[in-house]
Amino acid sequence: MDLSAIYRYPIKSARGHSLDAAVVDRFGVSGDRRWMFIDSAGQFCSQRCTPQMALLDVVSTDSGLRLSFAGDSIELETPGEQHREVPATVWGHSMPAHIADAPVNAWLSEHLGGDLRLVFCPADASRPVDPAYLPSSKLEQHVGFADGFPLLIISQASLDDLNTRLPVPVPMDRFRPNLVIRGTVPYAEDGWRKLRVGSTTLAIVKPCSRCAIPSIDQQTAERDPAINRMLASYRRRDGVIYFGMNAIVTVGAGFAVGDSVEVLE
Incomplete structure (x- = not known):
């Protein structure tokens, strides 16, 4: 094998x-599923409720990500401690996460629909x-x-x-x-x-x-x-x-x- x-x-x-x-x-x-979409209540969002997420192309860059959807693209930096911290919940487990800048979240909501916010799981996060x-x-x-x-x-x-x-x-x-x-x-x-x-x-x-x-x-x-x-x-x-x-x-x-x-x- x-x-x-x-x-x-x-x-x-x-x-x-x-x-x-x-x-x-x-x-x-390394780098796998360190980012996630949440709604206004902090609950994670996936293709289960928004199938269009399958069409969002993601490329890792030296400083963050480049996102592409339907011919449009945007780049973002990985949020650090200077970014606002919000609670993000995955299957009942809530953990602190850093939220991406407002223009990125507006771009995502425009293309994918809904009030989506992109958050990053910091290196010291604890989700056993x-x-x-x-x-x-x-x-x-x-x-x-x-x-x-x-x-x-x-x-x-x-x-x-x-x-x-x-x-x-x-x-x-x-x-x-x-x-x-x-x-x-x-x-x-x-x-x-x-x-x-x-x-x-x-x-x-x-x-x-x-x-x-x-x-x-x-x-x-x-x-x-x-x-x-x-x-x-x-x-x-x-x-x-x-x-x-x-x-x-x-x-x-x-x-x-x-x-x-x-x-x-």
Whole structure:
């Protein structure tokens, strides 16, 4: 097995991009989901309620981000301590975040609709991973604005198997993984507990429950409920669809496309 792709999503629920190599920090892939949209109440917003977020192209720059939508673009600097701090809530967990400048938020609201505000997760933010899923009670892990865990892993074979069941194949971007593993049988990742990717060791901690986002075409923002209906026909358990596995880094500092992958447990 080997690592066939690495993806990073600078803004939660906006477009991601592929990487040849990635370093990891205390939040997972460096730069992954450190930004997020919130509404006027501080609650996070995603493609679940605003599918057009799929069309927002995001490029990391030396000082921040460049955002593009429908031929228009804007650049912004990463907000620091001098920027206003606001509470941002992800799945019931509230944490302080730095809000982007007003012109940026006006630009986003104009293109995406609603009263959206873009916030940044500072380096010292504390949002612990649910300890119930960690392999050791002594292990402490944090996550930025990802739903619950720093990494999402999917095998290429699992997507290939799903595509044999669909009238029109879908790409991997429907499922927004960080790491794609090649050379397995379909759904082999369901049984993994510990994985070595290059020189980095990962603990596989929880199956990834899926929402409506896999039904959204990441190139058009159009919905196709047939995707989730098909997944539900064979990947639903206790009323929840599972596809892919959440993971944390326990040893190591990064990985590169082409790294060998070994199942340790």
